Amino acid sequence: MTGRLWGLGVGPGDPELVTLKAYRILRDADVVAWFAATGRESNARRAVAVHLRPGQEELPLIYPVTTETLPAEVSYEGLLAKFYDEAAASIGALLDDGRDVAVLCEGDPLFYGSYMYLHNRLAAYYDHEVVPGVPSMLAGAAVLGTPLVSLNEMLTVLSGVLPADELYRRLVSADAVVIMKLGRNLAKVRDCVERAGLLARAWYVERATMEAQRVLPLADADAARAPYFSLVVIPSATAPGR
Template sequence: MMSAKGKLYGLGVGPGDPELMTVKAVRLLQQSPIVAYLAARGKKGNALTIIESYLKPDQVTLPLIYPVTTEKLPAHLNYETLVADFYDQSAAEVAAHLDAGRDVAVICEGDPFFYGSFMYLHDRLAGSYETVVVPGVCSVLGAAAVLGAPLVYRNQSLSIISGVLPEEELKRRLADSDAAAIMKLGSNFPKVRKVVNELGLGDRALYVERATMKNERVLPLAEVDPASAPYFSIVLVPGRKWQS
């Protein structure tokens, strides 16, 4: 008799502080025999660092190691193909446990469906396995809390903008926004700061890196060293204050 398939859990574990995990995420994490996490080669990854204190001795961790992250690739290698193949292989590894009747919790920093790596596994597996997604506190909200910056007042709209965008597109989208969170900085930081200043938003823009993590750092935008801005940093441009 074949065993029933396991359940797939996509757990948002928050932006960095383990106490920002939801009660539901902790419960489902601790009851899952297999805990899968994504990380760069040679690193634990932020998601695993967040949840380590909640793990039980009998749980098995399943590392899914990216073949490439932000480094420049040789001309003969295609980033999109490499990453697609990686997610195909990772989905197959997770599916092997699910087919054997073991539940798998895939942990995801922030929220699983907000720039979360889990979404690519969800695309490949959710049609074949019972899947539960638990939302998490995303980095934008963690950053706003750390900075003490209300994001949007009354009828204002918030734009989430990728710093990877070309300069003119980034400028257009930011100019059209009441408030904005600019993510995916790293090597894109000089371009982002240039656009912010050209739009006259330097006095409103706020910068934080690794918000809510132990190595969190808040700096004035003008004082950030472009060479040191990590990928996990955010520039917030809060909506203009409304006097109630």
């Protein structure tokens, strides 16, 4: 019998925000797989490190590239597709051996999570289940401690990677907004938020629920770039101020 594939949402970073179900599956898994950048600790693993069994088998999946600039002849998408093919093959071999594999994913696995690329390659062939996790955008709203949306208001989730005109167009018609993936897009995002007249209620949240968490008005976030684990939260205008 083949093993079971788990897409395990582990939440935004605080080990206490791991669900009871994720905890049980993590402890029972034969192999725990996680993604990380070269030479960097896996954030998803850090969130569950205190919950791992001593000596539990792990499978690191190390990205060949992250945000670096590549030579023109090298395709970023091509490198990642090959990486996910190889990662899926490694996990498939474990599943064929009858071993249960839990793939850790920060936040929720199907909300911009890398697990989905393995899921797309493996779910048709193996028994599998996705365990939802607390998404970072809701952790971001929680650490602000102010309502995000209420009644019939709409929440818009945007990627900071979008071109400035597209970001602006979506911001001006939004009730409440979360902007993910800031990185080197921080200055562009701040400009667009200001142009859309939303800067006064926009917050910058870095490493939500982790030990190094930082929360400040977006207007004061003036670094050239933001760390990977950062987002912007703009609660609706009807929310009481922070």
